Amino acid sequence: MTKNRFKEGGGPSQRQLRVGELIRRTLAEVLARGDVHDPELNRMSITVGEVRTSPDLRVATAYVLPLGGEGRDEVVGLLARNKGExxxxxxxxxxxxxxxxxxxxxxxxxxxxxxxxxMLQQDAVRRDTEGE
Structure with a gap:
């Protein structure tokens, strides 16, 4: 019996996780070294937290954040503009x-x-979570 890799709620396969991590490392390295020919993008320090791939590995979604949170609004646009490179x-x-x-x-x-x-530091929640 074959395993259905596309079943709903099954989570990513080992291959998806491995390829996603390789893409994450590569993107982080390219962005850290400033290998992109866009001065606006190169002036930002961008953290690539995670990359999730589709089951067929044709689409990779990178979750990014500028260091310090400055430029949150523009970072996705700059990366999308340089997507081909x-x-x-x-x-x-x-x-x-x-x-x-x-x-x-x-x-x-x-x-x-x-x-x-x-939320966990609120008094009402702390009372509920602490044992007697």
Whole structure:
């Protein structure tokens, strides 16, 4: 019996996770070295927190955040504007059958962690979570 890799709610496969991490490292390296020919993008320090790939590995969504949070509004637009050059850099470094289409979204993980921490520190929540 074959395993259905596309089942709903099944989570990413090992290959998706591995390729996503390779793309994340490559993007982070390219952005850190300033290999992109866009001075606006090169003046920013950008953290690539995670890259999620589609099951067929043709689409990769990179979750990014500018260091210090400054320029949050413009970072996704700058990366999208340079998507072709970034895609070329990724495909040159990785031996994939197809160069994935890169998409960029703001990484809101840290905001959610701060909000969760703030909620857990409220008196009403702390009372409920502490044992007697």
């Amino acid at each position: 970034l895609r070329h850099a990724v495909s040159k470094k990785l031996a994939l059958k197809f160069a994935p289409d890169l998409r960029f979204q703001l990484d809101e993980t840290f905001d959610r962690m701060d909000e969760t921490r703030r």
